[in-house]
Amino acid sequence: MDDGRATITRGGENLLFLTDEQLRQGIEAMFFAYRGFTADPDRILADMAYGRAHHRAIHFINRAPGTTVNNLLNILGVTKQSLNRVLRTLIEDGLVESRVGKSDKRERHLFLTEDGHALEGRLSDAQRARMRAAFRDAGPEAVAGFRTVLEAMMDTEMHRTYQRLKESGA
Amino acid sequence: MDDGRATITRGGENLLFLTDEQLRQGIEAMFFAYRGFTADPDRILADMAYGRAHHRAIHFINRAPGTTVNNLLNILGVTKQSLNRVLRTLIEDGLVESRVGKSDKRERHLFLTEDGHALEGRLSDAQRARMRAAFRDAGPEAVAGFRTVLEAMMDTEMHRTYQRLKESGA
DNA sequence: TTGGAATGTCAACAAGGCTGACTTAAACTG
DNA sequence: CAGTTTAAGTCAGCCTTGTTGACATTCCAA
Numbered sequence: 001m002d003d004g005r006a007t008i009t010r011g012g013e014n015l016l017f018l019t020d021e022q023l024r025q026g027i028e029a030m031f032f033a034y035r036g037f038t039a040d041p042d043r044i045l046a047d048m049a050y051g052r053a054h055h056r057a058i059h060f061i062n063r064a065p066g067t068t069v070n071n072l073l074n075i076l077g078v079t080k081q082s083l084n085r086v087l088r089t090l091i092e093d094g095l096v097e098s099r100v101g102k103s104d105k106r107e108r109h110l111f112l113t114e115d116g117h118a119l120e121g122r123l124s125d126a127q128r129a130r131m132r133a134a135f136r137d138a139g140p141e142a143v144a145g146f147r148t149v150l151e152a153m154m155d156t157e158m159h160r161t162y163q164r165l166k167e168s169g170a
Numbered sequence: 171m172d173d174g175r176a177t178i179t180r181g182g183e184n185l186l187f188l189t190d191e192q193l194r195q196g197i198e199a200m201f202f203a204y205r206g207f208t209a210d211p212d213r214i215l216a217d218m219a220y221g222r223a224h225h226r227a228i229h230f231i232n233r234a235p236g237t238t239v240n241n242l243l244n245i246l247g248v249t250k251q252s253l254n255r256v257l258r259t260l261i262e263d264g265l266v267e268s269r270v271g272k273s274d275k276r277e278r279h280l281f282l283t284e285d286g287h288a289l290e291g292r293l294s295d296a297q298r299a300r301m302r303a304a305f306r307d308a309g310p311e312a313v314a315g316f317r318t319v320l321e322a323m324m325d326t327e328m329h330r331t332y333q334r335l336k337e338s339g340a
Numbered sequence: 341t342t343g344g345a346a347t348g349t350c351a352a353c354a355a356g357g358c359t360g361a362c363t364t365a366a367a368c369t370g
Numbered sequence: 371c372a373g374t375t376t377a378a379g380t381c382a383g384c385c386t387t388g389t390t391g392a393c394a395t396t397c398c399a400a
Contacts, residue, residue, distance in 0.1 A: 145315020
């Protein structure tokens with residue numbers, strides 16, 4: 001129990017007493033870990049005129065090249081005015097290209113330019129390095145558990161989005 | 171491999187291939203899960219004139235009653251001007267009490283009032299409910315892994331703070 | 341008694357959320 | 371074809387929450 005967990009075994013099943021104290025530790029772990037999670041890209045972005053919002057846009061455009069503005073809006077969960085402000089600067093600065101849709105000319109399809117890919121690389125290298133170190137330190141079983149809990153914590157709508165991205169990736 | 175993990179066993183040790191794709195899934199899981207993590211308290215706070223910053227202050231004052239402003243500053247990782255703005259409204263609204271230090275009268279010790287405790291309860295009930303559901307769905311082993319990875323993702327300074335809080339709690 | 345620490349305050353600013361109103365162009369539909 | 375809906379973009383204004391810099395107050399400690 002000195003590790004904060006209390007388990008009993010009954011009928012071959014592992015039961016966990018979810019005390020408020022343990023839940024609070026989980027909450028605080030999320031809080032502090034998220035700070036670490038964003039710290040490295042934030043440092044890179046601080047030197048430029050960009051922030052976390054730009055990072056997110058770049059990340060998901062890279063993840064789903066050719067995505068429409070509307071689709072990106074759903075993934076990011078912000079208003080189009082908010083996204084537009086970010087997108088406009090990225091397009092002006094030549095990091096993102098916006099192409100008119102072929103079948104539906106109302107749509108704009110978003111792509112990273114060469115410069116955009118360069119920045120994306122810098123940002124995700126930094127973020128992946130920390131994630132890789134954490135995964136290595138924690139070990140494969142912990143990594144599996146980590147992802148299981150995170151998925152269970154998402155809203156169902158976000159979880160669907162996450163799954164769709166996951167399937168399109170690997 | 172259909173779950174996105176690739177493991178081999180060698181010398182009784184489980185090795186994980188940390189492909190960029192798997193790291194990216196971890197990154198996106200953090201992103202989407204954090205949204206879920208904050209969603210419920212955010213909804214409660216939206217009705218009032220408060221935001222996430224107020225929630226964080228209330229949480230840690232409740233966690234460590236009598237904490238000084240400086241200590242809270244270190245935990246939250248913001249500037250004193252930022253914290254002060256939040257703290258001032260909470261004190262004005264009678265949710266937080268600031269007592270001049272006994273031994274060191276420069277220090278202010280922070281406590282939740284009855285109303286402050288009431289709001290803290292509402293907020294953490296909502297947040298704990300989601301965490302509890304996620305922990306229950308994921309199972310005890312996953313929860314252990316979740317915490318292991320999160321701890322490994324923190325900056326060392328934050329990790330110390332987290333540990334100190336953890337030890338003071340249970 | 342003087343220096344430094346802890347706290348608080350004022351001003352100004354920026355990022356990044358939000359709402360609401362509106363335009364343009366394209367696509368769909370009766 | 372006319373009217374409606376949809377995708378995107380824009381303008382204006384607001385809020386929260388972060389930042390820096392400058393400065394005052396209080397009080398401990400050397």
